[in-house]
Amino acid sequence: MMTPFLAAAPVYGLPSYLLVSALLFAIGFFGVLLRKNTLVIYMCLELMLLASTLALVAFSKFNGTLDGNVFVFFVLTIAAAEVAVGLAIIVALFRQRHTVQVEELNQLKH
Amino acid sequence: MSTELLQAIAASNEWWALGPELTLACGALALLVIELISPKEQHRFIPHLASMALGVVLVGVVMNFGKTWGEEELFGGLVRLSVPGQIARIFFLLSSLLVCFLATICLPRARAPRVEFYHIVLVVTAALMLLAQSNHFVMFFVALETVTIGFYILVSYYRERVLSLEAGLKYLVLGALSSAILLFGIVLLYGAVGRVEQGGIVHTGFEYGTVLNFLRENPDNFLATAGALLVIGGVAFKIGAFPFQIWVPDVYQGAPTPVTAFLAVSSKAAGFAVLLTLVHRVFSPLQAVLVPVLSLLAATTIIFGNLAALKQHNTKRLMGLSGVSHAGYLLIGVVASLTVPWAAGAVWFYLFTYLLASMAVFGVMAYVAGPDDSGEELDHYGRLARERPFLGAVLAVGVGSLAGIPPLAGFMGKLLLFVAAFQAHLYGLLVVAVIGVVISIFYYFGWIRAAWFESWSPPAPGAVPAPRPLPAGPTFIGVITLAALTLATVLLGFYQQPLTSWLLE
Amino acid sequence: MSDTLFLILSVLTVAMALLVVLNKNAVNAAMCLLLSLAGLAGLFVLLDAPLLAFVLILVYAGAVVALFLFIIMLLDTTPGSFKPFKPLTIAAAVLGAALLGLGIWSLFGRAVLPDAPASVPVPTMKHHAEMLFTTYLLPVQVVGFLLLIAMLGVIVLSKKYTAPEDAK
Amino acid sequence: MPDNAQLLQLAIATPLGAALIIACGLPKRFSTKLAAAAFTLPALIALWLWSQFPAENAHQYAFLSTTYTGLADFGISLKLGLNGIALPMFLLAAIVGLAAGYYALRSGAERLKLYLLLLLVMHGGLLGVFASVDIFFFYFFHELALIPTFIMVGVWGGRDRHYAAMKLTIYLTAGALLSLLGLIALYVKSGANSFDLIELKDAIAAGGLRGSTQNWIGGLLLLGFGTLVSLWPLHTWAPLGYGAAPSSAAMLHAGVLKKFGLYGLIQIALPLLPLGMQHWAWKLALLAGLGNVLVVGFVTLAQRDLKQMIGYSSVMHMGYCFLGLACLSTIGTGGVVLLMVAHGLSVALLFLLATSIHHRTHSFDLSEMGGLAQKTPVLAAFFVAATMASIGLPGFANFWGELTVFVALWKFSPGLTAVAIAGVVISAIYGLRAAARVFFGPVSEQHQRVQAQHPPADLDWREKLPALILLAALLFFGFYPKAISQPVDQALGYSATPKALFTPLKTR
DSSP states (O other): OHHHHHHHOSSOOHHHHHHHHHHHHHHHHHHHHHBOBHHHHHHHHHHHHHHHHHHHHHHHHHHTOSHHHHHHHHHHHHHHHHHHHHHHHHHHHHHHHSOOBGGGOOOSOO | OOHHHHHHHHHTOOGGGGHHHHHHHHHHHHHHHHHHHSOGGGGGGHHHHHHHHHHHHHHHHHHTTTOOOSSEEEGGGTEEEOHHHHHHHHHHHHHHHHHHHHHHHHHHHHTOOOHHHHHHHHHHHHHHHHHHHBOBHHHHHHHHHHHHHHHHHHHTOOTTOHHHHHHHHHHHHHHHHHHHHHHHHHHHHHHHHOOEEETTEEEOTTBHHHHHHHHHHOTTOHHHHHHHHHHHHHHHHHHTOTTSOTTHHHHHHHSOHHHHHHIIIIIHHHHHHHHHHIIIIISGGGHHHHHHHHHHHHHHHHHHHHHHHHTOOBHHHHHHHHHHHHHHHHHHHHHHHTTSTTHHHHHHHHHHHHHHHHHHHHHHHHHHSOSOOSOOBGGGGTTHHHHOHHHHHHHHHHHHHHHTOTTSHHHHHHHHHHHHHHHTTOHHHHHHHHHHHHHHHHHHHHHHHHHHSOOOSOOOSSOOOOOOOOOOOOOHHHHHHHHHHHHHHHHHHHOOHHHHHHHTO | OHHHHHHHHHHHHHHHHHHHHHOSSHHHHHHHHHHHHHHHHHHHHHTTOHHHHHHHIIIIIIIIHHHHHHHHHHHTOOOOOBOOOOHHHHHHHHHHHHHHHHHHHHHHHTOOOOOSOOOOOOOOHHHHHHHHHTTTHHHHHHHHHHHHHHHHHHHHHHSOOOOHHHHO | OOOHHHHHHHHHHHHHHHHHHHHTTOOHHHHHHHHHHHHHHHHHHHHHHHHHOOGGGTTSOEEEEEEOOSOGGGTOOEEEEEOTTHHHHHHHHHHHHHHHHHHHHTSOOTTHHHHHHHHHHHHHHHHHHHHBOBHHHHHHHHHHHHHHHHHHHHHHOOTTHHHHHHHHHHHHHHHHHHHHHHHHHHHHHTSOOOOBHHHHHHHHHHHOOOHHHHHHHHHHHHHHHHHHTTOTTSOTHHHHHHHHSOHHHHHHIIIIITHHHHHHIIIIIHHHOHHHHHHHHHHHHHIIIIIIIIIHHHHHHTOOBHHHHHHHHHHHHHHHHHHHHHTOSHHHHHHHHHHHHHHHHHHHHHHHHHHHHHHHHSOOBGGGOOOGGGTOHHHHHHHHHHHHHHHTOTTSHHHHHHHHHHHHHHHHOHHHHHHHHHHHHHHHHHHHHHHHHHHSSOOOHHHHHHHHHSOOOOOOHHHHHHHHHHHHHHHHHHHOTHHHHHHHHHHHHHHSOTHHHHSOOOOO
8 A cells, every 4th residue: 555655755755744744643642542641641642742742843844834933833832831731730639548550549530 | 944934923022912822821920929038927918919910801801802803813924813713712711710719729728839829820820821822733732831830730730639749740741642633733743734825924734724724625635634633632521421430530630729720710711712612713623423433422521531530539529420421411502503503602601600600519529628628528518508508509509500401501601502403403412411411310319419408318327427517608709709600600590691702793 | 963963853853752751750751851852952953943943952951851850850749650440531532533634644645845945044033033023023012921920820839829808 | 463472472471571670680569460451362362262262173283383592403393283182281371370369369468579489480480381383392391380380399398398309399390300201202203303293203103103102202201290299109299299389379280280291282192192192091091990990999098187188189080181091092182182171171260269269278187177168158168169179970071071071081991990980989989988077067166166266267368359350261161172182183183093093104
């Protein structure tokens, strides 16, 4: 499936960047689903956001508009703020429960 | 990009048009400053300052209602002034005012810091208002994330309680996941639309209007359709539609009661405000895809929400899951609004009745709950009607309105949605909705039964539970607020002129 | 040249991202995230966005990953493994994988994409600044408030609070 | 001096307003007085309006008034008025409400203020139902009256009240929602875009509705209204609910509120959906004849509990109403209206007397009673009279209703007429047997013990007055049925004639 596409594009163009972006996004998504450790889950969430920024930058270049690049600034800022709040919650939780494993954080009944 | 062009864009930054948002933001800053400079014993006045700021802005917006500046795009197209935007402003201001009222009941009891709470509520309110009026995906995403991050903090606000922190964590993980999905959707739209040059000005796929034009010409563009669906999926998370509702019960239960109310009312309404804008002004050429997707979403949401709520005894989880089913009914309105334009007004009408009723119920919950408000069970309402008949009556009216029992406002909301659905020929969805309403009678009625029909479940033999302390009697302001909410709920059931004259124009 | 670089960088980014997910040790995961970020920054440079690459390294490598490492060391947790496979997780994973496959397949089969970069000069810091402070001035202000409430939130969540009633 | 239209508004507003004032915290002493006044005034107004009613134009609405509530764009407005069919029902609501209210005032119920408040809301809703020309408000007032019923059963009810309240709520809400869907369907499909019954009639007369559309809307309405009127097999809520309900609530619900569905079928379904009703007529008649009359009749025979028995008997009598309706003729429908009024009065009287008996015997179980007539001759006389009325003996209003229905039914189906007449025999058996068990024969052991502790006294005035009101009305209509039949006849002549069935309909 991939061979004709790679063969047809001697210079790696937009599709290749999008492929990398999609893969990163998927890896992050599965990480969130599968990992137990909340910290690693956060890292996977960051990966998903970064995947979007890669696609943004690539689109920005190939579309010839700068707006995508500017949006990346906002995304990075927001992602950093999210991490800060998330880590603060983890630290506060750790003080009470001494664990960061999601499976053990289940006082809320299902 | 030439300097002149930049100056022209800068000139369209008309800050005065964002007066309400700016006032709230400045008010939020002022709260922090006042906390710093005033002596500590006077800090208990700060909540009232926040409420006053919200009240003043609310009055200002209501007084200026109708004097909108046409369908005007400001800030180079980032923000768009419109009548629905004004309605959304009023909605969020009213809701936040009531959240502040709930917070004055709950926060002192939980011994939690206060000033920061009101600060965040004010900022989130301003962001919600911007979100409903945004006309540009960058603005949309930034405002949405401000709201979301504010909610992460508010949900985990009781840092002494594991449940609150756990809820915050869950909300954060799932919220960030949905944000990432939404962001990817925006990126795909941006990429698909590309560069559009019109009259010397370059437009991008971030602008709603440009996306709309693009989709009109290429309604079957795969990338754009995928992006639109991802964006809708992200919004569906905010409104708690199936299958994105998994966070709802846990987060609602763990969050402090005022925050639960804020989530249930404002966050959901924001989702619908955005959904209506997107469906009508951005993705309308994709109706062939959107109608089946949203219809399926609505049907499964109603069924799931009602069935899941049936088993609940914890009142906050019950409110959460029944809120999911309300989102389902509202989705029917959104679907109907694609063919019957006035249905958008009906959605707002429903949201207003939902605001009044659920805030009344949350007010009663705040009084009934002890210091720990996440473990409130239906059984705790056993003596409510006898000991506190006022709270019992408020609860009955609120729950009745949520259930959609005439003559209360909630019934009128449902009626308008049903009529709209009929006119849009959504018969299948109507059947599902009616089944949902009948199921919902079970659990709503169970709640009223718990409060009014005493001793409905005999206590287990042997284990005599310690008698719960009497629910706190409401303060004067509490009585006034709850009575006003109740009265409005009853009156809107009889006489809808004040709302319909706005919403259904 | 740039083709080779692209191959190297993209393989680095994706492989390191995979290792973030697969690594049992949280510290190693964080280090892998750092390397993945470095690869990503390289890709940004290839895409004519050196400024963004710089910011990415500054914010992520300098602050976010450092924060992660700091917290991991602080909490000193046992290495986390994978969640047991619950039906719900499996269903979501299968669904996600199917969607991803479909997405990638359709991306290259059906999507209409520009194949050559538009001929625009490499954006400089001035270009970015002009846009941020004219067109996007309002979102910049909003983000300022976002950072403010995030800061306040972190303070509230971390600082011990004595209620005024207790203080008396 | 307000004009008659305003008086009609006043009659509905009085109980609701009084309820609001009591809700605001009026002291108990004033509350009872206010409630008494609020129960009396609508009855007086109803009598006055009856005397003023232009009998020769009974098919048109008199005393019309329209109030806009903000939904004028949807064709919803509070439009009040009475025609020849609505007038007797309005009168019934006012009379039964008066009796039930007086009975409640002195019933000494716990939390009396709340009880009166709910009863007033219910009464206001009932009056509103029959005075509404707008079918949206018709439905709305019904729900307004229904909600207090649930609460009253749940709070003041007898045995099994929680289960009964729950079952009542589910059945009746589901029924009401189905009928609401039917009404909305009419609204959309008729093209009138109005809930105003007059405009709906005009729109349908002008455009007509396709037969298939009529069929499904008619089915929806029959299912919804049928549940509300306890059509077999959807009747199971009724005996249970009435068995548990406090007396005043049972009087108002069984006597008046339950007639909502029949009234809706007569006023809305028959004139607007003639083909749809024709489609369902035989099915309805079979369900009602075999189910309501025969099956429920035998079940009633087996009852040992006085209140349950009355509950079942009311389900059974609804069967006659459905049978009359299924005839699709002026005479049959007119008989149904007569029967509705008569049954409303008699069943309310029976529930009242059953509660009075319970006060004296402390039981509803027929096997635990006996010989009460020696101690309470007046009560016995009232009960026997009520039973005879309910069976349909001449001299009481029920006689005319049943007679007219049977005459119409004979043309429709002689077989079903036989079934219906067998039903009369059944109801005579259980009615007279119950009267005999309670009042005559030897005193049971159980009852002797109760009598020793609480020596029974005869009816006092607080019980006698409401009972007298109901009995007098029964006798009045029994001897002068023209008072109802004339306006009904007039009104039906224009709307529900079989003629309408055969006029050619333009298909849309």
